[in-house]
Amino acid sequence: KAGLFKIRVFRPxxxxxxxxxxxxxxxxxxxxxxxxxxxxxxxxxxxxRSCLYEVKKRPILVNYIYGLGGRDIFPKxxxxxFKNLEKIADKEEAETLINYLGVRx
Numbered sequence: 001k002a003g004l005f006k007i008r009v010f011r012p013x014x015x016x017x018x019x020x021x022x023x024x025x026x027x028x029x030x031x032x033x034x035x036x037x038x039x040x041x042x043x044x045x046x047x048x049r050s051c052l053y054e055v056k057k058r059p060i061l062v063n064y065i066y067g068l069g070g071r072d073i074f075p076k077x078x079x080x081x082f083k084n085l086e087k088i089a090d091k092e093e094a095e096t097l098i099n100y101l102g103v104r105x
Contacts, residue, residue, distance in 0.1 A: 002082060007044065018051040025059040027089040029081050033067045041065075041098050062094050066101040077101045 005021060007013070022028060032042025039046065045063035052058050064081055066073045081101070088094045 002085075010044075010047075013047055013051070015051045018048065019055055022048070022052060022059060023055045023057075026092070027060040027062065027085050027094075029085050030061060030063050031081070032063060032065045035065050035068065045098075060088055060092065060094050061097070062088060063098045064101055065098065068100065068103055071102040073101060 005018075007018075028048070030042070030045045030048050032044050034042055036042055036046065041049075041063040042065050045061065049061055052061070062085065066077065084099075
């Protein structure tokens, strides 16, 4: 089972509403178009992570950063996010919290 939660306004962020909407999820993929230069993950990842800080049973959060260097994101990239999220939800553990889509390694 999968769903989409789209944030329309970044500031002011509706912390309580976001926490209530996401508190029963097992695993959440957060897609960021920017990487935090002096931090761990993208800006939306940080905000969602802070929203869920006081939730009793926190879901596993995984950050996917895409579009770096003007690169496009393709449907196969989104499919890989969902497949990876399924594995994370089943194992209840994420190998890496920060992932990059469409970047040559």
